[in-house]
Amino acid sequence: MFCKCWIDIKNILSLLASFFALHRQERHAKQIFIIKDNIKLILLWGFVSIPIVWGFLQTFQKVLGLFKHEM
Amino acid sequence: MNRFFHILDKERIIAKPGFNRWLIPPTALCIHLAIGQVYAFSVFNLPLTRIIGIHESAPEDWKLTSVGWIFSIAIVFLGISAAFGGRWLENAGPRKAMFFSAICFSGGFFLSAAGVWVHSILLLYFGYGVMGGIGLGLGYISPVSTLIKWFPDRPGMATGMAIMGFGGGAMVGSPLAVLLMECFSSETSMGVGMTFLAMGIMYFFFMLVGAFNVRIPPEGWLPAGYNPPVKPKKLVTDKDVHVDQAMKTPQFYLLWGVLCFNVTAGIGVLGQASVMCQEMFHGHIAPLAASGFVGLLSVANMLGRFLWSGASDYLGRKTTYSIYFILGVLLYSFIPFAGWIGNIVLFIISYAIIMSMYGGGFATIPAYLKDIFGSMHVGAIHGRLLTAWSVAGIIGPVLVNYLRQYQIDHGMPKASAYTITMYIMAGLLLCGLACNLCIKPVHKKHHYLPGVKK
Numbered sequence: 010m011f012c013k014c015w016i017d018i019k020n021i022l023s024l025l026a027s028f029f030a031l032h033r034q035e036r037h038a039k040q041i042f043i044i045k046d047n048i049k050l051i052l053l054w055g056f057v058s059i060p061i062v063w064g065f066l067q068t069f070q071k072v073l074g075l076f077k078h079e080m
Numbered sequence: 081m082n083r084f085f086h087i088l089d090k091e092r093i094i095a096k097p098g099f100n101r102w103l104i105p106p107t108a109l110c111i112h113l114a115i116g117q118v119y120a121f122s123v124f125n126l127p128l129t130r131i132i133g134i135h136e137s138a139p140e141d142w143k144l145t146s147v148g149w150i151f152s153i154a155i156v157f158l159g160i161s162a163a164f165g166g167r168w169l170e171n172a173g174p175r176k177a178m179f180f181s182a183i184c185f186s187g188g189f190f191l192s193a194a195g196v197w198v199h200s201i202l203l204l205y206f207g208y209g210v211m212g213g214i215g216l217g218l219g220y221i222s223p224v225s226t227l228i229k230w231f232p233d234r235p236g237m238a239t240g241m242a243i244m245g246f247g248g249g250a251m252v253g254s255p256l257a258v259l260l261m262e263c264f265s266s267e268t269s270m271g272v273g274m275t276f277l278a279m280g281i282m283y284f285f286f287m288l289v290g291a292f293n294v295r296i297p298p299e300g301w302l303p304a305g306y307n308p309p310v311k312p313k314k315l316v317t318d319k320d321v322h323v324d325q326a327m328k329t330p331q332f333y334l335l336w337g338v339l340c341f342n343v344t345a346g347i348g349v350l351g352q353a354s355v356m357c358q359e360m361f362h363g364h365i366a367p368l369a370a371s372g373f374v375g376l377l378s379v380a381n382m383l384g385r386f387l388w389s390g391a392s393d394y395l396g397r398k399t400t401y402s403i404y405f406i407l408g409v410l411l412y413s414f415i416p417f418a419g420w421i422g423n424i425v426l427f428i429i430s431y432a433i434i435m436s437m438y439g440g441g442f443a444t445i446p447a448y449l450k451d452i453f454g455s456m457h458v459g460a461i462h463g464r465l466l467t468a469w470s471v472a473g474i475i476g477p478v479l480v481n482y483l484r485q486y487q488i489d490h491g492m493p494k495a496s497a498y499t500i501t502m503y504i505m506a507g508l509l510l511c512g513l514a515c516n517l518c519i520k521p522v523h524k525k526h527h528y529l530p531g532v533k534k
């Protein structure tokens with residue numbers, strides 16, 4: 010009886026341990042996923058911002074010309 | 081090779097759970113910023129007429145009228161490819177469409193470079209006009225339905241962001257082309273061929289970044305915390321309409337009219353902006369300052385795409401378009417008066433608001449289509465609606481140019497030659513307003529029912 014109980018407890022404990030290990034692994038994987046996502050977010054937005062900012066500055070210089078010369 | 085094409089498949093780009101949807105707008109911007117270069121094609125017009133003569137046009141050089149056709153052909157093929165490619169895009173997915181758009185758009189540049197080197201205008205018509213135009217059409221519609229699916233809570237803002245890129249493309253493309261032509265020009269060459277080649281390579285890689293980072297949401301995905309309204313707004317449907325069925329509804333043709341009238345009025349005066357301001361304020365605005373004025377309009381056009389479209393999420397699409405048309409009528413009617421009293425600031429402000437609404441009209445239409453026809457085939461329906469742009473691209477400039485010339489030929493002073501044109505444009509906007517006010521929800525007999533053929 011005691012042996013059977015002990016086996017049951019051991020099974021439950023190992024089940025719990027594997028559950029927490031999996032959960033920790035999943036959480037870790039999710040964290041890496043989020044960090045990777047954020048880095049990608051910064052890189053992508055940075056990448057498209059470069060030509061926009063450059064083009065805007067070029068246009069801004071022209072617009073300044075309009076106001077300096079004519080206003 | 082076959083394996084390579086598999087990575088373009090729709091099934092390969094379904095996002096994993098937890099994917100950040102804010103990664104999608106920059107991919108759309110990569111495509112639209114590149115293809116928006118078409119608005120800056122006019123910077124090549126003059127150099128293309130001096131390929132042989134270099135310092136001035138030689139008799140064998142192409143005429144400006146022949147060169148002008150390159151842009152027109154590109155816009156016509158933009159409309160055609162968007163209309164015919166929309167349905168293919170819905171099945172193939174955005175990555176494949178973006179990839180083929182990049183190949184066509186850059187390929188157009190490469191063929192045009194060859195056309196410059198062998199001095200064949202036909203190669204330019206086929207290169208930038210036909211091939212580039214197909215790339216433009218596929219690229220224009222490819223991210224739109226993807227963005228609407230990722231942002232069901234803010235479709236106007238999402239599509240506004242992408243289509244803002246198209247407006248901003250000229251802002252990047254124009255100085256880039258000038259810079260490259262300066263780099264490649266020499267005593268014996270205008271540097272146009274090398275500029276086409278360099279731009280083709282640059283734009284190809286820029287567009288590939290967009291194509292390989294785009295993802296589509298899994299079926300039935302909704303943003304965290306977003307619950308679709310139980311009772312949607314009057315014009316917003318929670319049903320879908322098949323693209324072929326949408327063509328049978330009056331709403332499609334009314335929206336076609338809305339877009340066509342808005343674009344005709346805007347595109348007509350956009351092309352003449354530089355000349356118009358110099359002629360209306362003769363002696364006050366020099367050519368250099370006029371180019372600054374055109375630059376300001378391109379900024380207004382770009383910002384209008386994002387701001388008006390974003391605002392339409394709160395105002396509703398019908399109200400937003402009514403604002404474009406009513407405010408447009410008032411401003412078009414006011415511009416001759418601003419010229420008459422000689423007030424440059426009022427003239428510039430009025431023009432900038434008009435251009436912001438012109439851009440806003442382009443950016444708000446995909447969200448309007450989503451409201452009326454649902455999101456299932458919004459990309460394909462949008463593609464077919466873009467034929468309105470092709471029509472407006474021909475009618476608008478022709479109307480403005482011919483009316484101006486007719487009046488000048490009949491003794492009208494140049495400064496006053498735009499008055500009637502502006503009133504005609506205001507009339508066109510009134511027609512657009514009438515179309516907009518007639519739009520009602522689609523009858524339920526047109527709604528898509530899986531497995532039921534109509």
